[in-house]
Amino acid sequence: MRTARVFRLSMAHPGDLSELEDLIERGTIKAADVAAIIGKTEGNGGVNDFTRGYFTQTLMALLSKHLGRPATELIREIPCVLSGGTEGVMSPHYSVFCVSEGAAKRHPSALAIGTAFSAPVPAEEVGRPAHVESVAATVRAAILDAGIERPEDVHFVQVKCPCVTVARAAAAIAAGKTPLTNDPNKSMAFARAAGAFGVAMGLSEIGPDDFTDASLLADFSIQSPRASISSGVEVESNEVVVLGNSPGWAGDLRIAHRPMADALDIGAVVDVLADLSIAASPQVSAADAGRIASVLVKCEPDRRGRIRGHRHTMLDDTDINAQRHIRGAVAGLVAGVIGDGRIFVSGGAEHQGPDGGGLIAVIASQEEAG
Amino acid sequence: MRTARVFRLSMAHPGDLSELEDLIERGTIKAADVAAIIGKTEGNGGVNDFTRGYFTQTLMALLSKHLGRPATELIREIPCVLSGGTEGVMSPHYSVFCVSEGAAKRHPSALAIGTAFSAPVPAEEVGRPAHVESVAATVRAAILDAGIERPEDVHFVQVKCPCVTVARAAAAIAAGKTPLTNDPNKSMAFARAAGAFGVAMGLSEIGPDDFTDASLLADFSIQSPRASISSGVEVESNEVVVLGNSPGWAGDLRIAHRPMADALDIGAVVDVLADLSIAASPQVSAADAGRIASVLVKCEPDRRGRIRGHRHTMLDDTDINAQRHIRGAVAGLVAGVIGDGRIFVSGGAEHQGPDGGGLIAVIASQEEAG
Amino acid sequence: MRTARVFRLSMAHPGDLSELEDLIERGTIKAADVAAIIGKTEGNGGVNDFTRGYFTQTLMALLSKHLGRPATELIREIPCVLSGGTEGVMSPHYSVFCVSEGAAKRHPSALAIGTAFSAPVPAEEVGRPAHVESVAATVRAAILDAGIERPEDVHFVQVKCPCVTVARAAAAIAAGKTPLTNDPNKSMAFARAAGAFGVAMGLSEIGPDDFTDASLLADFSIQSPRASISSGVEVESNEVVVLGNSPGWAGDLRIAHRPMADALDIGAVVDVLADLSIAASPQVSAADAGRIASVLVKCEPDRRGRIRGHRHTMLDDTDINAQRHIRGAVAGLVAGVIGDGRIFVSGGAEHQGPDGGGLIAVIASQEEAG
Amino acid sequence: MRTARVFRLSMAHPGDLSELEDLIERGTIKAADVAAIIGKTEGNGGVNDFTRGYFTQTLMALLSKHLGRPATELIREIPCVLSGGTEGVMSPHYSVFCVSEGAAKRHPSALAIGTAFSAPVPAEEVGRPAHVESVAATVRAAILDAGIERPEDVHFVQVKCPCVTVARAAAAIAAGKTPLTNDPNKSMAFARAAGAFGVAMGLSEIGPDDFTDASLLADFSIQSPRASISSGVEVESNEVVVLGNSPGWAGDLRIAHRPMADALDIGAVVDVLADLSIAASPQVSAADAGRIASVLVKCEPDRRGRIRGHRHTMLDDTDINAQRHIRGAVAGLVAGVIGDGRIFVSGGAEHQGPDGGGLIAVIASQEEAG
Known part of the structure; x- marks a missing residue:
């Protein structure tokens, strides 16, 4: 029976995979178990954001070294999804999704x-x-x-x-x-x-x-x-x-999601946490925050130029890209509820959740904090 | 007995005072009652932000026309405090603080x-x-x-x-x-x-x-x-x-404030609303939102480079000024709780509230929504 | 017989028309003679550049005061063309084009x-x-x-x-x-x-x-x-x-223009100066620079992504708008030849001169420096 | 007797060393001959410019592969000097400085x-x-x-x-x-x-x-x-x-330099080319441009806020970093004279040439174009 584990790791810069390297060297993670990476790098998130390529090159060289296989092969097998832009309170980090076989705690799903x-x-x-x-x-x-x-x-x-x-x-x-x-x-x-x-x-x-x-x-x-x-x-x-979620998998993690109606939809954040039996009143407790393994958000600046009837200025700003604006704002909201800046907030949410809004998914431990 | 009123008005651009002009022309506001203005304009908030000067010039010309006094005098009597930068979900707006004499509803304070x-x-x-x-x-x-x-x-x-x-x-x-x-x-x-x-x-x-x-x-x-x-x-x-607040004033508005411990301090936002008998669970209801006359926030990027232990990137970003980052993030949080982007969030909070945090003040009607 | 005069004035900020006011008050310029303004303000040159509106409002208020006519009328009679963005070595300035009747020095044209x-x-x-x-x-x-x-x-x-x-x-x-x-x-x-x-x-x-x-x-x-x-x-x-240029006008100014083939076309700059009998070898002498009344340039980032075969990065930069890039570069070139940063360099040159290039026009005195 | 060669290569992105790899694989360059790299990458040139690290990592991995030595050693032996920021007409490129022994054409120096x-x-x-x-x-x-x-x-x-x-x-x-x-x-x-x-x-x-x-x-x-x-x-x-330059070296390259008095000092550019017997009237001919191997420039925004008496706006711009401004402007000037955007223009020129100016060095072939 397979078990999914998620390691949320920090980086000092986009070429810094030292936390992953350390976990591999200490045996906590087997390089062969790495199934996918989803991360936020501190670039601008645009066409000329090379932090994604820098991270990916470093990651694949690291896995190549440990697996004894060429990076050119690994890059076609292990999705490495990076979103540039850690505006505002976001902290550069990456979630390593690992899949392993063997004994692990069982839950219904x-x-x-x-x-x-x-x-x-x-x-x-x-x-x-x-x-x-x-x-x-x-x-x-x-x-x-x-x-x-x-x-x-x-x-x-x-x-x-x-x-x-x-x-x-x-x-x-x-x-x-x-x-x-x-x-x-x-x-x-x-x-x-x-x-x-x-x-x-x-x-x-x-x-x-x-x-x-x-x-x-x-x-x-x-x-x-x-x-x-x-x-x-x-x-x-x-x-x-x-x-x-699946009854065919072991481990104590579980995932839930909610659509976000607009950039102010704090209700969606609280609801998705409630789906995972985590209270936010108004903020997740430190103990419960420790149960959260990954927070994944999509959002976009409302194309109609207004949020709940009031004009926003994101779309007409020649100085700051609109996606940078919205990521920073929505991350401020979500991080405030969670109490942690290590969240994945990505822009460009066309057809991904309600127009002008987006979605939120959270992965957390099913075992309530003691 | 004096009564304080606050009109929160929107602008189409930094030289647009048409909503105030309209209220003066319709008699809702007497030009002579305008005591102060606090507003957010859509500039960059830096040294080369001329939206503040543009707004002020337009305001003083408008008041000069209605009061028959030179703008050069008015500018030394009526504080016009503008903060540039409506990052993210913030909506350009200004609060007109008016003081009038005469009969008005009485509250203890x-x-x-x-x-x-x-x-x-x-x-x-x-x-x-x-x-x-x-x-x-x-x-x-x-x-x-x-x-x-x-x-x-x-x-x-x-x-x-x-x-x-x-x-x-x-x-x-x-x-x-x-x-x-x-x-x-x-x-x-x-x-x-x-x-x-x-x-x-x-x-x-x-x-x-x-x-x-x-x-x-x-x-x-x-x-x-x-x-x-x-x-x-x-x-x-x-x-x-x-x-x-004072027992010597009439009117139904009241103000409260709270320090913000850091940029994720959603508790301060909920608490200051509670001080005004407004619930946010997790968001202020539309009815209660209508009671809110002004939201005033100061914040800053934590100078130590970390928020609750995790690295942020605001201070080292050559592309976006750190104050623009933090305003956008904190405004995302506060607007999410209030459900409205017409909030005043200003950076540069040295010694204004806890280091790395800031403060929030809210003015709201004492009369609960029906 | 009409005479055209051009006054190139500096500003301390986009609302500063004090140099023009001074010239009007000293009688050097008659407010009624102002026919048009072409200037560069220190905004970003984009949709959210309000320095143009701020300057225009200040200008029209000034002329209104001196002419005793409403600004709303003047704005429909006197073109005020402003280009935002004084990137690099450009200096914020405006050229006041005046037309007066009466005796003046005659040239063939x-x-x-x-x-x-x-x-x-x-x-x-x-x-x-x-x-x-x-x-x-x-x-x-x-x-x-x-x-x-x-x-x-x-x-x-x-x-x-x-x-x-x-x-x-x-x-x-x-x-x-x-x-x-x-x-x-x-x-x-x-x-x-x-x-x-x-x-x-x-x-x-x-x-x-x-x-x-x-x-x-x-x-x-x-x-x-x-x-x-x-x-x-x-x-x-x-x-x-x-x-x-016209034989029907008096005064000692003359204008010439040249297309610019691309952003590196220094030859066009030297040629247009030669058309006006001004040498640049490599830079215009201080004496000749004093003859120059206005320099007007249009340019654009080559839409094909290359300049003379080499990739440029202007079009893919999420941090700096492409028009800001090209204005700064072309202004660096033209100002270097002229020896003066008070030049009008404007982007968005679609169909205005050769594709990927633009044009330059210079107004200068016909009387050679003594 | 040693010979110095310089290869000026283009890159499609900061991790693209394919032109160097190709030259090594074709035998044009021996990996062991690479003595130093000086290049311009398309980052922002600031603290959070990771294009330098990305390029360096890619370069060292490439040389490591060809030399059979660890990258951690090579990085302490081969200077890899990168300046981020290819504002305006600059083209991302790197100059590979190679030193080889053996027969080569002799010049006095x-x-x-x-x-x-x-x-x-x-x-x-x-x-x-x-x-x-x-x-x-x-x-x-x-x-x-x-x-x-x-x-x-x-x-x-x-x-x-x-x-x-x-x-x-x-x-x-x-x-x-x-x-x-x-x-x-x-x-x-x-x-x-x-x-x-x-x-x-x-x-x-x-x-x-x-x-x-x-x-x-x-x-x-x-x-x-x-x-x-x-x-x-x-x-x-x-x-x-x-x-x-040294009589002890073979090869046909030679270097010259000139201080730049300010950001408009086109004379310095023309003079340094003249030192190498290259005419710019006003632009270097295509044949002579082919003789130029490398152009190296340092510059800075004048800290006194003026260039030749006229106010510039680089130091007060909250949107674009002052170094990005000045690099774009000076590169526009130098590239216009040379007729090529592959030039190294770097900011931060404190005490490097005259205050408010900088310097220019050019490496070119001594053999005049036929």
Whole structure:
């Protein structure tokens, strides 16, 4: 029987994996058990954020050394999902998701992890229904990998999917294909939309007839509160991490999620904690905070320019990117309830939870603090 | 008997005072009753933030037109305290504090407002004990103006005080004087420290023997959780607004305050609301939110680089100013509890509340929502 | 006979018009002679740059006071064109263009100035051929106003034209019209393109059959090296300032212009100075620098991501806006040749000079330094 | 007889050393010949610029693979000096300095390279006379390594020196020592000053009696137009690269340098090229541009707030760091003269060339373009 463990580790800078190295060297973590990484690095979170690449290079070199396998192989097997930007009270950290076999404490249901990689997505398919289907199939494969039988037991699906670069677009055009756009930023947004639709379809929240090409980035009533999507030039295929609960897994962790209606939705934060039997009145106690293994949030600046009727200025700020604004604000709220800045708050939440809002998922121990 | 009223108004841009103009034209506000303005404009909050000057110019021209008096006089009588920076979920707005005589509903105690201006502070005194004493005397004058008899009934003291510019420093040196520094940014920080010490002294929290020159910006155990200080090149004297409760005032508003221990201190937010009989579980209800007239917060990025043991990245960010980071984060938390982005969150909280934290004050109606 | 004079004045901040006020009070400038203002303010140059509004409000209040006419009228008669952003070595300044009658030194040809305002541009026409035609007609009116007979004597056409705001777009849609876009940033770019096409048409560089709707922001072979366009939400009609040379004007100023092939085109800078008999070897002498009255530059980050074959990083920088990057770089080059940071360098040069480059115009005295 | 070669290579991102790898694999460069690297990466150039660490990690891994030696050793032997920030027209690139033995074309004098590393600098000595002396000794060692006999043949001395971190300062204090400051940013500035003084002393431009502790960051008349200093938390000892000309070296490269009086000093750029028999009238011809192997510039925003009498806004900009401003401006000027954006322009030029200015060094082939 498999057991999922999550280690939330801090870093001194984006190339600092010393805490993981130490745990591997002390035998607490077996390098072969590392199934996925989800982390926040202290970059700007934009196209020119190289903290993600720096961390990934360091991670893969470390695992390569311990596993005796080339980093170029590992990078195609172990999803390493990083969100740049630790605005405000966020603290740079990464969660190492490990899967091991053997004896462990049993609960009726426990955290289950599955991963899957798709075939490369051709440039002309990025951000289109074919991309949606590719993500959906990969999500189903990851659910199968996790051994989760009921779709409602899936609580968080992290997807990292490719976008079109200028070079890839040019190659596609030369081959007689027509990419949706050759603007990398637009392509990233469409890819995130396709990823969210793909998760919704993979979880049977929507069917193939529920949308058309024109729905992506347009019909925001289509959304999944369990989809967390990032897109980047550095990947060519869809990488998926599914997190849920399953009676087939041992260990004492459990996951829950809630949609966030808007950037002020403190109720969603309190509710998801309550789902895990953790009280926040108004803040989680130190003892209960110790039970929390990971906090995962998606959010975005409301595209209509208002929050609960009042104008916000995030979208028109030439100095600070809107995603940096919203991450800092929502992290301030969530960290205040949790009492800890080691939270994953990521922007770009198109179709990932309600429009103008997002979602929150929390992983915590089922064993109440003594 | 005096009555204090507070109008929280929105603006479309920093030169937009149309909501105030409308209220004056409709007779809701008498221009002569305007005692002070405290607002948030959508600048960067730094030295090169001209949204404050733009707003002030527009305000004084408006009042000048309605009062038939020159703007140059009004600016020395009506404190206009603006904090630039509406990061994240904050909404640009301004609170107009009005004082009128005549019949109004009576409560045992109600919001009282007092203002005072000091003589110009010589450049060589800025940031030094003489500056502290000047602020303390001005605070006492403002308390007298407010008619608040018990020091514990003062809940928020806003001070806007001068700093040394390169030109002022040069003039002082030419006159044989020695300014503390000729760096405007350092001077602003020392001036804020002097302002905070001055408030503490004016409120008898500390005495003249409790500190020396060397205590400013060094001994952070000296602080006042009721002091909110801004410093700028545009003023030459200390401008003070005192807010408290007094049995000598009519009206249904009341004010309370709490220190914030750190940037995650959601408890302080909930407690200050409870002081005003407003529940936040976890968010203030829409009905109760309608009772809130003004939310005033000071905060700062913890200078030790950590929040509750975890590294934050605000102080080392070359792209986003640390004050912009912390304002966005704390505003995210406070707005989440209140359910409204029209809150005044200001950085630069040296000696204003606990080190690494700050303070929160809220003005609300005493009449519970029906 | 008319004489054009240009006063290049410095400001301490965007609300500081004291140098102009001083010149008016001393009688050097008659307020009634002020025909147009072109200036650089120290904002960020983006949507949330309020330094332009602050300067304009201060200017119009000043002229209103001296002319005894309401600012609301003056703002529709005197073009005040401001470009935000004094990156790098640029110094905040403004050029006051004055037109007076009476005796003045005669040269065969001298600087001529004309201005014109169009009717308001309906939201559904912004960025479309009807907008192009409106600009073209306004340019022709301004040329007529300047009394310039030969099109080749026009050297610089500054246009400030409206864009669609969310509110204007909504109103148009409600009235059954279809705006090109309701994204203000896109609308501004299309409006600048329409302005450039309008200048090209007004100068007979292109005819109405030389382009279609699809040419704007797409066919960059269509461009005018004499067009300098800004677009903003604050105007509703096209405002045009035409600068050229004419035998019908007195005074000793003259203007010349050159296209800039790319951001490294120092040759264009040297050539335009040579057109005015000013040597730069490599820098303009102090004596000749005193002859220069105004330097006007348009530029943009090459949209193909490369300059002379080498990758630049301006377009992918999440921290600094690309227009701020290019203004700083091109200003560094031009100021280095001129030896003076008081130059007007503006971004957003779509169709204004060669793609990836821009243009430079210089106004200087015809009388060689003694 | 030794020959120095310089390869100027481009990168697609800070972790992209593929051009160097290719040259090594094709045998053009022997990994063992790599003596030093000087490059520009596309970060922000500040404390939180991790592009330098990412590049260095990638470089050392590459050389380690080819040399069969651990990266931890190589990093203490091969100076890798990176300046973050490719503002404006700068193109990310790195110059690989190689030294090989054997037959090569002879000129009377040719580019000579020397490197040296000092012992670690104790925290309490950073930014003080002992640090100056350590740098001076290391500079002398690097000159010896280069075999340059006459001090006037040294044209550029790159120093990378340590600064005090909070942790190092705490350790020093615990050991009873007194660091100059525990603020990393101040420490970096003092360390750069000590580096510049050390170069001046190592080149016998100043003697030990020409300055005191109080001279650093205060007496800007003490400066060396051949000193280029960077400081960072990542090094513990002083790393020095000396570049000059020597009759003892073969090859066709030669170096020259000039001080820059201010940010507009285009004359210095033209003069240093003339020193290498390269004309710029106004721009270097394509043929001559091909002779240029490396362009190295130091600059800084004038601390007095004015350039040639006109106010600049770099020092008061809360949105863009002053060093980013000045790098972009000076790079615009230098790239315009050279006609190429692959130039190394670095800020933080305290005591490195004239106050408010800096210096420029150029390496070029002595063989004139055919």
